[in-house]
Amino acid sequence: MTDLDVWQERARAWLASVEPEFGLRARAGLTQDEDLALGRRYMAAKHEAGFSGITIPIEFGGQGLSPLHKVLFDTLEAKAAMPIGYFGVSTAMPLPILIRYCDDKAWVRERVVAALRGEEIWCQLFSEPAAGSDLAGLRTKAEGGEQGWTINGQKLWTTFAQYSDYGILIARSDPTVPKHKGLTFFWVDMKAPGVTVRPFRLANGDIQCNEVFFDDVAVADSQRLGPIGGGFSVAMATLMIERYAASDADGFGPSIGAFVEMLRPLTINGKPALKDGRVRSVIARNHALRQGLDSIRRRAMLAMEAGMEPGPEGALNKLFSVRSRQKLSELALDLQGSAGLAYTEGAYTKADWASSWIGAPTMRQAGGADEMLLNTIAEKILGLPQDHRPDKGVPFNQIPA
């Protein structure tokens, strides 16, 4: 066994040992507040066991290991259905950004450890009502300069802002230059005067997303991350950090195996559903697709293990797997007939067809809409031209609304 295998076995054993306390069964029936509290205890236990902040340098309270270690652990952890959703954004992007751009290293270390232990939560204040895929079109204003800044505006889709202690924020510091050039990056205290957080419900009933309003919120210049006007590069660097995220060929929905088992007792026109040619075709085609995505994932892991850069085809997983999940979930509900009508809000998407179905559109939009992913593949991998962009090179305040 390689060192990596040994490490992975240790991770597997630890996860198995804590699964009864924190896993899917322990979480069943909990309110969101109770689940969050359980999650905080899990994060603390994980930190003590030495599995949190895997890629974060040791001097900042992490493990100082490779992205491959992280992907391996995240994959195992997702299988165990641990209560980690509340900390996903918090521990993914904000921490490396603080480490890279914030000067007060002792303070950064405190924040990193508190976030890794689930004691503090960070959110990411990027999207706005009029800036989603077109992030650089954002309108939240940062006025001032080295004497201090005042933030005014509104963020939207901010995941778990209702539980957050801090956030990383991107705002427009100069509207007179083209849109990518007038942005600046900050960290903010979510409890500061003038910050208002309003959670709202998503279509599946979940209360994860928030509107966040900034009314004359004062921010010190020491909270600036990166140069004035350099915010877009910082945001892009943030997104690059998560290049090697754990992926799931089932699109975080149920597996083909689960589909087959769900169908086994069902009939169509008096015959077993599994004998129906249409059903068999769906099973075979979705399995072939997911098997391909899984081979791409495993090949990327092997490449990383060999110290090579994985191929760009890793970018395909979300696009293809979530569409497969969406359609398969629709069919799974339909095939169950009246039994498919039941709905348990908040059920785990990998184990519940209705949750998988109703949550699928969110997956197709969050973290890069399908259409943006197709643009990225076309432009970055295949070298096709950018779309026509009438706002290109135009000062932000002269772009027609």
Added chain:
Amino acid sequence: MSILYDEGQQAMAEETRRVLAARTDRARQLELLDRCGEWDETFWTTAVDQGWTALAVPEAFGGLGLGLIELGLVAQEAGRVVSGAPFLTYGHGAVCALLASEDEGLQSTWLPRLAKGEVKAAVAFAEESSPMQPHPSVEFRGGKLQGAKSGVAGGLAADIVVVSASAAEGPVLVLVEAGDVLERRAIRSFDNSRLFADMIFDGSPARVLVSGDAADEAALDIQAQMAVLAAHEQAGGAEAAMQAARDYALERRAFGQPIGAFQSIKHRIAELYGLVEIARANCIHAAARQGRGDFLEAAACARLSAIEAYDMATRDAVQIHGGSGVTWDGGLHLHMRRARSLAIELGNALFWEDLLAIELTGVAA
């Protein structure tokens, strides 16, 4: 076996691509479409000279003792240029059939000659619209074959043919030395260099390779191995068609910009990229699973995703090319034709869907 190509394998793929690019003549390929019974001799000589015929033959019989991964790499490159003869895939089928046999005489007669490319082989399993049958209508009695096989790829040129048949004691795979012992009826096809023929056996002498349950098992394994090679060809062809669409979308301008700047075009090409990569990943995985318990499942995945990728890529590449996609000289129809012939050879998508469904559910249709 790893699903990550090693350096030697990568070098082999690059060299194969270079050689085939230098020796493939588009005009000759177009000519061949009009000629029934001819193939691209340059492609075949190249395959023999480069030792591709020997790749998966054991060293004891004069081969290189490699396997589906290496043969798959060559097949992928051959697919990219719409290779002018079907003998590599079916030669491998014959090698597998001989290796499944316990007849050392047949092995030592034919395996070295297959490795050297001295003989061309075909595999005749299909009867009418069915790619494989539990009880073939072709009968084997007293050392002789009686009956008909359909749409045998390479059939017009094969020196030896592996045939599935029914004998008194059950299923058999037999080997026929083609010569004049069988009647070949040429199929004038949309893809003539595949050399399709119906074969009529009327007392043709044949030698038993495998019999009984082992014959059924061997037939399925041979079919799956050939299907994995065909899938590599399809993935290579799909990638070539996708790249042709990409190149054309960059060059062709309309409404004041390259057509590749329109999302209706660029998204379509990006979708093709996805299908090609998924098919390729399944192909590499399947090649690496040869000889394992899940090989049939992996082969079915490769075959299904490769059929889909090649069909979609040719359909969309032709559409994106507009008028120049449908001219004779433009040659994109070579891919369109090959996508169709390869989708029919070795069992269509429905055949593989059913096989895969059986593997996944344990339930027959």
